[in-house]
Amino acid sequence: MIKPDFPNEDLKKDAQVMAFYHHFEDPTLFESDLCRKCGGKCCKRNGCAYAIEDFAEITKKGIMQKLEHEASIRATFEISNYGATPVLFLESRGKGKGPVNLFSLPTSCALLTDQGCLYKIEDRPTGGILLLPKEDEKHELCCEIDEHAQAILLKGWLKYQKLLNKLVKYYTGNTVDKQLSLDILAVIQVIGKKLESNLSLTEQEKTCIEPLPYFREPLLDDCLANDARRLKLCLKYSLQNR
Ligand code: SF4
Numbered sequence: 233m234i235k236p237d238f239p240n241e242d243l244k245k246d247a248q249v250m251a252f253y254h255h256f257e258d259p260t261l262f263e264s265d266l267c268r269k270c271g272g273k274c275c276k277r278n279g280c281a282y283a284i285e286d287f288a289e290i291t292k293k294g295i296m297q298k299l300e301h302e303a304s305i306r307a308t309f310e311i312s313n314y315g316a317t318p319v320l321f322l323e324s325r326g327k328g329k330g331p332v333n334l335f336s337l338p339t340s341c342a343l344l345t346d347q348g349c350l351y352k353i354e355d356r357p358t359g360g361i362l363l364l365p366k367e368d369e370k371h372e373l374c375c376e377i378d379e380h381a382q383a384i385l386l387k388g389w390l391k392y393q394k395l396l397n398k399l400v401k402y403y404t405g406n407t408v409d410k411q412l413s414l415d416i417l418a419v420i421q422v423i424g425k426k427l428e429s430n431l432s433l434t435e436q437e438k439t440c441i442e443p444l445p446y447f448r449e450p451l452l453d454d455c456l457a458n459d460a461r462r463l464k465l466c467l468k469y470s471l472q473n474r
Pocket of ligand 1: 272274275278279280324341342343344345348349350351356357360
């Protein structure tokens with residue numbers, strides 16, 4: 233695997249991002265007591281995002297190789313007055329997931345083992361390198377990612393949307409909108425069921441359905457056709473807890 237040429241030119245202009253980068257450039261920091269004590273809480277919720285700089289060159293072949301075992305195509309959403317626009321990117325693969333996992337409930341990363349991450353620090357996706365382990369005021373351990381750096385990382389994928397769209401079609405037979413619509417249905421069925429039973433949601437589940445009110449048709453088509461009742465419950469919850 234190629235060592236990421238990171239940070240890119242955009243990132244280098246940002247002092248805060250550079251501070252992050254230099255802090256994490258030293259691999260010994262990942263052996264810190266904080267990381268050991270934590271045991272990978274962040275990796276148990278999600279994989280970490282690849283930056284385009286993690287690839288020597290973005291080619292269909294290179295992306296497909298990565299999608300064989302290690303990564304999935306994921307979606308994040310740009311929210312505007314017109315609703316939520318999906319932006320596709322690559323993330324280390326969640327347990328039990330395939331090459332396409334656009335939208336799902338929090339899932340532990342498949343690369344997390346009892347001994348920690350299977351990747352060496354220098355091979356880890358950039359999103360993972362940007363994580364800052366810390367202890368909050370209650371001495372709870374958690375990881376925080378610099379949102380500005382994450383936004384720049386995701387921006388890098390914008391020019392590869394056409395390729396990732398084609399790959400979603402290749403692996404699933406569906407357009408991105410159709411696949412997202414099915415994924416959203418699967419999520420609202422699980423969360424809606426919990427809400428029906430008055431069970432409380434985990435913080436990750438709450439975060440997962442946060443963008444729901446911004447989703448418009450056709451992203452909600454399958455929910456409206458198959459489980460409008462649970463969709464309504466999830467929307468209500470998400471609006472009340474904004
Ligand atoms: S690739 Fe490694 S660091 Fe990133 S989420 Fe998976 S286990 Fe954690």
